[in-house]
Amino acid sequence: MLHDDDHRALGHRLGLFHLQEEAAGSVFWHPRGLMLLRALEDQLRRIVLRQGYREVRSPQVLSQPIWERSGHWSVFREGMLAVEGEARALKPVSCPGHMELVRRMGPLWSDLPLRIAEFGLVHRDEPSGALHGLFRLRQFSQDDGHVFCREEQVPDELGRFVRSLRALYAALGFEDLQVAFSGRPSKRLGDDAVWDRAEALLAEAARGEGLVWSEQPGEGAFYGPKLEFVLRDRLGRAWQCGTIQVDLVLPERFGLGFPDGAGGRHRPVVLHRALVGSLERFLGILLEHHRGRLPAWLAPEQVVVASLEGGGAVHARNALRVLEEAGLRARLDDRDAPLSKKVSDAHRLGVPYLVAAGPRDEAKGSVRLREPDGAQRDVQLGALGAELSRLCAPPHPHS
Ligand SMILES: [Zn+2]
Numbered sequence: 001m002l003h004d005d006d007h008r009a010l011g012h013r014l015g016l017f018h019l020q021e022e023a024a025g026s027v028f029w030h031p032r033g034l035m036l037l038r039a040l041e042d043q044l045r046r047i048v049l050r051q052g053y054r055e056v057r058s059p060q061v062l063s064q065p066i067w068e069r070s071g072h073w074s075v076f077r078e079g080m081l082a083v084e085g086e087a088r089a090l091k092p093v094s095c096p097g098h099m100e101l102v103r104r105m106g107p108l109w110s111d112l113p114l115r116i117a118e119f120g121l122v123h124r125d126e127p128s129g130a131l132h133g134l135f136r137l138r139q140f141s142q143d144d145g146h147v148f149c150r151e152e153q154v155p156d157e158l159g160r161f162v163r164s165l166r167a168l169y170a171a172l173g174f175e176d177l178q179v180a181f182s183g184r185p186s187k188r189l190g191d192d193a194v195w196d197r198a199e200a201l202l203a204e205a206a207r208g209e210g211l212v213w214s215e216q217p218g219e220g221a222f223y224g225p226k227l228e229f230v231l232r233d234r235l236g237r238a239w240q241c242g243t244i245q246v247d248l249v250l251p252e253r254f255g256l257g258f259p260d261g262a263g264g265r266h267r268p269v270v271l272h273r274a275l276v277g278s279l280e281r282f283l284g285i286l287l288e289h290h291r292g293r294l295p296a297w298l299a300p301e302q303v304v305v306a307s308l309e310g311g312g313a314v315h316a317r318n319a320l321r322v323l324e325e326a327g328l329r330a331r332l333d334d335r336d337a338p339l340s341k342k343v344s345d346a347h348r349l350g351v352p353y354l355v356a357a358g359p360r361d362e363a364k365g366s367v368r369l370r371e372p373d374g375a376q377r378d379v380q381l382g383a384l385g386a387e388l389s390r391l392c393a394p395p396h397p398h399s
Pocket residue numbers: 093094095144145146272273
């Protein structure tokens with residue numbers, strides 16, 4: 001029996017998703033849940049676009065030579081889902097695809113930094129005993145992004161990443177962030193000189209940003225050291241979510257070199273970064289942290305319009321249309337039921353705002369708006385769209 005605030009129980013109660021044995025580790029997203037996943041992805045997209053990233057999409061299945069080049073075939077083979085009978089695998093990360101993309105894009109050395117982002121679906125062959133709701137899946141979406149830059153641009157890029165991460169996490173109710181520095185693992189690519197340089201670059205940029213971190217020796221990715229950003233939820237549990245890595249290994253293995261216009265070619269540094277990592281896992285954390293009552297900008301349904309007993313159905317439908325035209329996620333509750341029932345049902349589903357529309361409101365040209373804290377006020381129908389848009393606006397992305 002799951003606890004009420006377990007994200008799997010919330011997923012069921014709020015009609016968001018389900019999991020079943022025949023697709024262990026993959027999510028069946030229901031309409032309300034997909035709305036939620038999209039709302040998070042849209043906000044992450046606003047942030048990266050505002051920071052000058054361009055969105056790309058790389059293939060889902062890549063063959064052995066690419067994975068040999070990236071080192072995954074030798075170091076991460078057991079974590080990859082091979083495609084039956086052939087030396088091909090579903091991608092566990094988007095990095096190699098992005099290396100190929102940027103090589104073909106062929107930027108000049110003076111074009112750097114070049115930033116690309118992908119909301120990519122990835123697969124990892126997790127053992128069935130390790131699977132745990134949205135927290136540990138075999139198929140999930142990543143807010144993956146790579147910055148191709150020069151060494152001296154690393155501090156600026158790190159600063160940009162840290163500012164956007166702090167702003168996003170604060171908007172979701174996580175103020176307390178810890179940072180860990182994950183150094184070279186025992187299974188790695190690249191010689192010690194390369195790792196010395198990569199770790200120094202990352203540490204210097206992090207110091208420049210005023211970060212204080214704890215050391216996690218041996219926990220880095222096999223191609224570079226990383227900073228991990230750890231948030232704490234309302235139960236005091238620590239979750240590592242955002243990461244940024246300095247990579248001097250893959251640019252060399254993929255033979256990246258960009259011309260400087262004077263006959264020279266230079267190898268870029270690649271920063272691998274994700275603000276949340278797995279979107280599904282992050283939603284699991286958010287659902288438990290907020291007990292299913294998500295901030296209004298993220299809520300799968302932001303407003304319920306309730307008609308009153310004894311009339312108001314047409315007025316309620318008009319209010320719904322106003323909200324939909326304003327781009328809000330709204331639903332009409334025109335059941336023949338008392339308002340108190342509609343209020344408690346909306347509350348149970350974590351819908352932050354309720355708009356009541358009855359015959360008396362219609363005569364006044366207004367509706368009754370009920371806020372998350374229970375406060376109520378009249379809002380003119382003509383102002384309803386703008387008012388709810390303001391209340392449900394996502395946080396403004398940092399540049
Ligand atoms: Zn990467």
